[in-house]
Amino acid sequence: MSQAINNNTDTPNRGVSVVARHKKTAGKFEKKILLWMALPAFLIYAFLYLYPALSNLLYATQKWDGITTPEFTGFRNMQFLLTQDDLFRKALGNNLRFMFVVVILQTGFSLLFATFLLKNSKTNIVLRIIYFFPTILSSVSVGIIWTFLYDPNYGSINAVIKAAGLGEYAPLWLGDEKLSLYSIALTQVWFHTGQMIVIYVAGLQQIPKELYEAAEMDGASRWQQFKGVTWPMALPTTAVVVAYTTIQTFRAFDLIFAMTGGGPLYSSEILVTLIYNTAFVSQKFGYASAQSIVLVVLVLFITWLQRRTLRLKDGAK
Amino acid sequence: MKTKGHKAFASLRAGVVATVAAALVITPLAVANSAEVPTFGKKCTTEGVSTGQKTTSLVCKESSSGKLTWQRVRLGATYASPVAAITPPKGSIEFHHWRSEDKAVFENIISQYEARYPGTKVSQVIMDSTNYQNLELSKAQVNKKAALVTVFRGQQFADFLKADMMVDLSNERFVKQNVIQSALQPGTVNGRVFAVPYQSLFNNPLYNVEMFEKNGWSVPKTWSQTLAFCKTVKAKGIIPFAWPAATKGNAGQIMNAFMMNSAGSLAEIEKHVSDVQSGKELITDPWFKGIADKYKQMNDAGCFPDNVVAYNDTAAPADFAAGKAAVYPTGTFGMSTVTKLNPSMSGKMGIFGLITTDSKPTFEGITNNTFMLTVNPKANRTDQKIARSFMSFLTTAPIAQQYAVGTSQHVSIINVDYSANKDLLNTSVIMGKKLVLAPRFLFTNGAVATPVELALMAIGSGKDVSSTLSDAAKQIKTALGV
Numbered sequence: 001m002s003q004a005i006n007n008n009t010d011t012p013n014r015g016v017s018v019v020a021r022h023k024k025t026a027g028k029f030e031k032k033i034l035l036w037m038a039l040p041a042f043l044i045y046a047f048l049y050l051y052p053a054l055s056n057l058l059y060a061t062q063k064w065d066g067i068t069t070p071e072f073t074g075f076r077n078m079q080f081l082l083t084q085d086d087l088f089r090k091a092l093g094n095n096l097r098f099m100f101v102v103v104i105l106q107t108g109f110s111l112l113f114a115t116f117l118l119k120n121s122k123t124n125i126v127l128r129i130i131y132f133f134p135t136i137l138s139s140v141s142v143g144i145i146w147t148f149l150y151d152p153n154y155g156s157i158n159a160v161i162k163a164a165g166l167g168e169y170a171p172l173w174l175g176d177e178k179l180s181l182y183s184i185a186l187t188q189v190w191f192h193t194g195q196m197i198v199i200y201v202a203g204l205q206q207i208p209k210e211l212y213e214a215a216e217m218d219g220a221s222r223w224q225q226f227k228g229v230t231w232p233m234a235l236p237t238t239a240v241v242v243a244y245t246t247i248q249t250f251r252a253f254d255l256i257f258a259m260t261g262g263g264p265l266y267s268s269e270i271l272v273t274l275i276y277n278t279a280f281v282s283q284k285f286g287y288a289s290a291q292s293i294v295l296v297v298l299v300l301f302i303t304w305l306q307r308r309t310l311r312l313k314d315g316a317k
Numbered sequence: 318m319k320t321k322g323h324k325a326f327a328s329l330r331a332g333v334v335a336t337v338a339a340a341l342v343i344t345p346l347a348v349a350n351s352a353e354v355p356t357f358g359k360k361c362t363t364e365g366v367s368t369g370q371k372t373t374s375l376v377c378k379e380s381s382s383g384k385l386t387w388q389r390v391r392l393g394a395t396y397a398s399p400v401a402a403i404t405p406p407k408g409s410i411e412f413h414h415w416r417s418e419d420k421a422v423f424e425n426i427i428s429q430y431e432a433r434y435p436g437t438k439v440s441q442v443i444m445d446s447t448n449y450q451n452l453e454l455s456k457a458q459v460n461k462k463a464a465l466v467t468v469f470r471g472q473q474f475a476d477f478l479k480a481d482m483m484v485d486l487s488n489e490r491f492v493k494q495n496v497i498q499s500a501l502q503p504g505t506v507n508g509r510v511f512a513v514p515y516q517s518l519f520n521n522p523l524y525n526v527e528m529f530e531k532n533g534w535s536v537p538k539t540w541s542q543t544l545a546f547c548k549t550v551k552a553k554g555i556i557p558f559a560w561p562a563a564t565k566g567n568a569g570q571i572m573n574a575f576m577m578n579s580a581g582s583l584a585e586i587e588k589h590v591s592d593v594q595s596g597k598e599l600i601t602d603p604w605f606k607g608i609a610d611k612y613k614q615m616n617d618a619g620c621f622p623d624n625v626v627a628y629n630d631t632a633a634p635a636d637f638a639a640g641k642a643a644v645y646p647t648g649t650f651g652m653s654t655v656t657k658l659n660p661s662m663s664g665k666m667g668i669f670g671l672i673t674t675d676s677k678p679t680f681e682g683i684t685n686n687t688f689m690l691t692v693n694p695k696a697n698r699t700d701q702k703i704a705r706s707f708m709s710f711l712t713t714a715p716i717a718q719q720y721a722v723g724t725s726q727h728v729s730i731i732n733v734d735y736s737a738n739k740d741l742l743n744t745s746v747i748m749g750k751k752l753v754l755a756p757r758f759l760f761t762n763g764a765v766a767t768p769v770e771l772a773l774m775a776i777g778s779g780k781d782v783s784s785t786l787s788d789a790a791k792q793i794k795t796a797l798g799v
Contacts, residue, residue, distance in 0.1 A: 063799075066455065067480045080799055087792055152624035154632060175563065175627030175778070261447075261565060264626055265775050265785070280451035282764035283476075287799050 059289035066285045077290035088291060090266055091274040092298075094181055098270055099249040099302070101185040106245050107238065109189065110196030115230065117197065118204050128201065131194035139191070143258025146187040150174050150259075174260050177267035184259055184268055188252055196241050203237025204230065239310040243303050250299050271295045355736065361385050367745045369734035370497065371714075396493040399731055402713055403491070405706030406699050407436035410464035412707065413457065414441065415449035416688065418653050422723035430710050439465070439707050446566055446687075454480060457693050464696035464704035468512050470503045470686045471758030472766075477691070483511035484692040484701065491709035500729035503686040503754065512689035515711065516726040519668060519747045520570045520648035520683040520755050522558070523655070526667040526743070528643055536669040540611070543671065547620035550643050556622045558615070559642035560777065564630035568774045569757055570647045574671035575608045575773075576756040577680040583753060590759040593769070596797045600769060601786045609786055611673050612777040626778035638662050646671065648683075649747075652725040652740045664739030668747045681750035685758070688726075764796035 060077055064070035081088055113131060117124045134142065149155050150173035158170040173183040207229065215225045253272040256262060262269035262277070269277075275295065279288035355361065355368050361377035364385055368374045375387040412423070420443060427439045442463065444452065450473050457463045458480065468474045468483070477483050486492050487510045492501070496513055504512030524536065532553065537543040550557040561567045580586045592598035593605065600606070615621065622628050622636070630647075637645035638658035645651055649668065656663045670682030690711070692704045710716055717730035722738045727745070735741035760766035772789035776782055 067476060077799070084798065085795055087795065147629070148631075150627070151629075151632065152627050153622070172624055172627050175624060260563075263563070263565075263771060263774075264778070265771055265780070265788075276451075277763075277767065280455075281767055282762075282796060284764065284799055 056289045056292060059286050060293050062286040062289075063284075064286040065283045066279070067283075070286065073286070077287050078293070081287070081290050081294065087266060087269070088271075088274065088294075091269045091271050094266075094268065095250060095270040098181055098185050098188075098252070099246055101182060102188050102249045103242055103245050105185070105189045106193055106196055107241050109193045110200050110241065111234065111238070113193070113197045114200030114204055115226070117201060128194075128197060131197050133194065134191050135195040137191075139252075139254040140258045142187065142191050143255050146190075147174065147259050150183055174268075175264060177264055180260050180264065180268040184252070184256055187259070188249070188255060191255070192245070192248060196245065199241055199244075200234065200237055203234055203240075207233040235310055239307055242306050242310070246302055246306065247299060250295065271298075355387050355742075357387055357389065359387055361387050363746070365746055365749045366742055367748070368736045368742065369718075370730070371732045371734050374734060396498065399495045399714060400490045400709070402430075402433075402710035403702075403706040405434050405437045405703045408699050408703055409438035409440065409462070410696070410700045410703045410707070411442045411460070411462045412439050412465045412704075413444075413449075413453060413463050414467040414688070415444055415446045415453075416724075417443050417445070418657075419720075419724045419726075422720055425723070426711070426716055426719060427707075429716070430707060433710075434706070437703055437706070439703070454482060457482060458695060461693075461696050462700065464693050464700035465707055466691055466693055467515075468689050468691055469758075470514070470689065470754070472761045472763060474504070474512065474689065475761055478506060478511065482694060484694050486510045486513065486692065486705075486708075489705060489709070491712045495709070495712035495714075495730055497729050497731055504689045504691070512691040513708065513712070514686035514689045514729050515717075516686075516688045516721075516724075516728050518648050518650050518685045518687060518726070519744060519752075520573050520650075520685050521668050521670050521747055522571075522574075522644045522646040523637070523649070523651060523666045523668055523744070524644045525637065525640065525642075525662075525665060527665045528555070528640060529667075534643070536667070538672055539675045540673050541675050543673070544614060544618040544620070547615065547618040551619040556636055556642035558620045558644045558646050559628075559633040559636045560621045560625060560646050561628055561630035561633040562621065562625045562774050562778050563627050564633075565770060565774065567630045567633070567647045567651075568777075569770045571671060572608075572757045572770065572773055573683040573685075573755045574646075575611055575673050576759075577683060577753050578672065578674045578678045579604060579608050580679075582679060583756070586756055587759055590756070593793070594760065594762045594765050596794065599790045600772065600793065601783070601790050605769075606782065606786060609773060609776050609782050612773055613779075613782050616777055616779050621777065626775075634658060648685075649744050650687075650726065652744070656725065656740065664743065666740055666743060668744040670747065670750055670752075679751075680753040682747050682752045683755050684747075684752040685755035764799075765793050768792040768796070 059070070061072060061074055062070035063073045063077075117128055117131075149157050152158055152170065152172050152175060155173075157173070158167075161167065161170045171179055174180050211229045211233070212225060215229055220228060250270070251272060252270060253276065256268055256270060256273050257276075260268045262273045271291065272295070275288050275291045278284050278291060355366075355375045355377075357375060362385065364377050364379065366377045368376075373389065375389060377385055378388045380386045380388065412427075414423075420441060423441055427441070431438060450469055453466060453468075454473070454476050457466050468477050487508070489510075492510055492513055500514055500517065501510055503514050504510055528534075529536070532550075534546065534549065537546045547557040558571075560571065576586060580589060589598060589604045593600060598604070600609075616625070622632075622642070633642070633647075634645060634651060634654045635658055636642040638655045645655065652666055655666065668682075670678075670680070672678050672681070690708050692701050692708070694701075696704065711720070712730050714730060714732035717728045718733045718737075720726065721728045721733055721735060721741060725738055725740045727735070727741060727748075735745065757766075757770075760769060768789040772785050775785050
């Protein structure tokens, strides 16, 4: 191609500059086209995400019941929220506990199961599908099913405990203030572990077999192989799983709403259920906006912290 | 607008108390013998039972000879003779409500309507009651197809009014002539009808008549009798009150009973509620603590099932329907659920007012309107016309009767006969009592109502009264400070 161009031009240098100019023009044109092609997506994003997010910042500075004209109150909502709102602090504490339990159990179980289901054998594929199955259910259905299972008088879990002669120890899963949050956490783990297994299986399958072969030749036990090869090599996947699970725990609205509604006595209230109640039950939309800003900042911070921790473990700076 | 609407609404409450009770039925009623077939002039056994609101309806009354006989008494009145349904334009609308248990009956009614007016369609959009109360206003404001919506009496009605989200229906002939006039009051503000209370609820405990008769129990009429009743029933291995403490909506139904005789008059109760909502009075103060103490007394007397804190509104009607519980303390709206669970319970349910005092009660029972029909002003004119037309269709006696009999709900429409539904007959006894509009709904600020109700649910489930109220009082103080 360049030969043909050279033949048709007075000097080789001039030919090169024409090509370069052509390329430059084509590049600009392509850029413009690409920008135009991105426009619909950007408009949808701006309308559905950016505008509400910016509106939220505005609402957070207002006292508004959702019906009458909003009244500007500056940082009063935020100040009140951070200094005087015990219920918000309780919900925040609940949310962090909920997150901690779910992240630990969900990540642990999914990694454990994934290591057993790594090979693409027929049995493993069937088992992966079975474990993944709860993920496709609606969270309200899952909540209702587990509410029945946890029922202290008629639920099958306590029926088993009673049948084992341990009736006096049968817990009030959702009725006990100290237990309700953890009972829902277990349901959340059951609900989403299958999803994380799939992510882990994909990640673990990328680990080169040579590393295991080398470890085996060095006489490493299975646990040593896991510790020395699987875990460090799975850290990027773990970062994804942990970040995703964390965000899930902050969004567990429907499960909690269906199972306890945040009760008894706010013992299972987390930030998203509190925000909903503040906005739609108490009709304090401005205050709920302030709460949601704190939630977003918190999720960003925790996710950043987790990624940083896992990256440091990975040896990256 | 806010202040005006609230004040106007609040001022109606006192008048509404007596009038709504009398709106549907005038005479005192009692539980019917299910084997009794009402026949004019024939002997009846239970005073006050009424067969409906038709000119031919019968009421069991004492005759001049001192015997109880079926007599004709016209119950309720309208401005003039009822009118037929309005012919709608062609088009389609959404009918938003929260009673999923009425879905099939409404489907049937809608199919009759659509067959009568080809080209006009009505589709139901149903949400659960909690979400409906929280979200419907927002939804109706942006959904122009939601031309016909229902509103709850209380906070939701006040919010719709404040948001100017109800069309004035005062001049509609079907409102004036098909609906019993005194029943309109909960949806009326300053003489203007914004919503039509379609059904009338009686939020009082249902009891298993057959079980009571078999065991020789009588309906408790005082607080001491209630506590003694609980002990007697529990000793038999039966749940005295299947109270769904884990389901906020229905757990709160008995709160009405605890509130209705908590002060000497409705005005005093209103004042207490108003003061709690403004922060002048605390829920740790004697008035509310007195209410909370009674929840605790019921728990201590064994009135509620084991593990009541996790006992929800799935288990409660199931236990009542299965004969494991003597009383289901919610209201007449629960009857259809019970008969669906166990059809043989049909005709075996009675109703009584839960009296929480040993002295003469101010009120004997609760009534309420949670299903008030209104037209969405955001809908376009054609759709508003369809909504009015469908409302008028619903208020015609044959259709209202289908609804009443099919859903076991009393209605506020003239010329309806309840004879075809034994449960409606049996529970009509409550209508003649001195009723008060559910006082729980006097709490119109959700930020106050929620901690109040949650505290009572916890106390009824066995939590300490003082510490629970103290925590809830703090939350209210915080909520009022935002």
